[in-house]
Amino acid sequence: TAAHRKDRRTDCLCFFERAVISIVERNHHSRLGEIDIVAEHREYLVFCEVKTRRSRAGLHPSLSVTAKKIEKLRMLGEHYLSQKHLMHLQPRFDVIAVQLAGKTPPDIDHFVNAF
Numbered sequence: 001t002a003a004h005r006k007d008r009r010t011d012c013l014c015f016f017e018r019a020v021i022s023i024v025e026r027n028h029h030s031r032l033g034e035i036d037i038v039a040e041h042r043e044y045l046v047f048c049e050v051k052t053r054r055s056r057a058g059l060h061p062s063l064s065v066t067a068k069k070i071e072k073l074r075m076l077g078e079h080y081l082s083q084k085h086l087m088h089l090q091p092r093f094d095v096i097a098v099q100l101a102g103k104t105p106p107d108i109d110h111f112v113n114a115f
Helices: 004-017 067-082
Strands: 021-031 033-041 045-052 090-101 104-111
Touching: 021 067, 033 067, 033 104, 067 090
Parallel strands: 045 090
Antiparallel strands: 021 033, 033 045, 090 104
């Protein structure tokens, strides 16, 4: 639901703020697709894929980032760097996995330079 996505984004943004990562853009759309979060961290422009599960049972959310998705994210990242004239920054691709469980705080795993 839209409320679920908003909560997920808020959790991730708070997580990034604690890690001293500056959010540049959220839900960047282009003709090629969408990047969940674009952030800046030191010399890196971080392209972050956020995956969420409503339960802690079953597969870890990060495992749903397939080879096809990785290829698409790399293409989106290159396109973003080119369009925004940010070729001086090193691209980095992170995955944030969020596991929700009722009213308890979510488990958030940040995989830096995931691929």
